[in-house]
Amino acid sequence: MDWKAVYGDFSDLPKSEQHSLFQAIKDTLFPEPKEDIANMVGEIREVRFSSGLACVHCGSVNIKRNGKYRSRQRYICKDCGKSFNDMTASPISGTHHPHKWLKYFQMMVDGVTLPKIAEKLEIHVSTAFYWRHKILIALRSIGFSTLKGIIESDETYFLESNKGKKSVTHRKPRKRCGKAKKRGISKEQISVVVAHDRNGNVLSKVAGRGRITAD
Ligand SMILES: [Zn+2]
Incomplete structure (x- = not known):
């Protein structure tokens, strides 16, 4: 089979399939440069360990290099005996x-x-x-989620929702929204504090149940 035979069938494919095939051929012929990954790992190392290398498990600085695995430098901690690499415990570890x-x-x-x-x-x-x-x-x-400068904040209340839970044990289940048993703000409500600063950073956090206290 020569390329002309393959190309002959190519035009029979739907457009989306043609794109997929083109992408697959491109990836095979020109494998993605791994440079960006190397750079990324370098940057991660710099940021994470800017104040010196430390064990990500126990914080000890008593560590040594322990070979490489898949081109990533590994370290071993002499105190807790665990090993880690530049990406351990970061979002992209294990990916x-x-x-x-x-x-x-x-x-x-x-x-x-x-x-x-x-x-x-x-x-x-x-x-x-x-x-x-x-x-x-x-x-x-x-x-x-830290705010700086002038901060304005307000609170809002939601009825506690256990949607998705198999069983509600601490109170009677409500049907589709429902209403609180008590009037006004009570422990049935979850209070949420919303705050923003003049730079447009917004923070929202669950403050607890019922009326919000100064704390
Ligand atoms: Zn350790």
């Missing part, structure tokens, strides 16, 4: 497709929908969903 993360970030920032992202990156929708949560958790953990 099989580090190079897809860069594109994922970009698309997430651009507001592309999860099914679209999954299709483009050829990952499962549940993987896309899982990644998004990893990213959001990571953003929250590095304190993107």
Whole structure:
């Protein structure tokens, strides 16, 4: 079989299939440069360990290099005996497709929908969903939700919802929204504080049940 025979069949494919085939051939002929990954790992190392390398499990600085695995430097902690690499405990640790993360970030920032992202990156929708949560958790953990300068805040109340729970044990279940038993604000409500600063950073947090106290 020569290329002309293959190309002859090519035009019989629907347009979307043609695109997929083209992408597959392109990926085979010009494998994605791994440079961006190497750079990314370098940057991660710089940021994470800017104040010196430390064990991600126990915080000890008594560590040494312990070989490489899949081109990632590994370290071992002399105190707790556990090992880690530059990406351990970061959102992209354990991922099989580090190079897809860069594109994922970009698309997430651009507001592309999860099914679209999954299709483009050829990952499962549940993987896309899982990644998004990893990213959001990571953003929250590095304190993107701190406010500066002049802050305005207000609170709002929602009836407690146990939607999705198999059984509600601490009170009688309500049917479709329903109403609170007591009038006004009571322990049946969940209070949420919303605050924003003059830079447009918004923070919202569950404050607890019932009327909000100064704390
Ligand atoms: Zn340790």
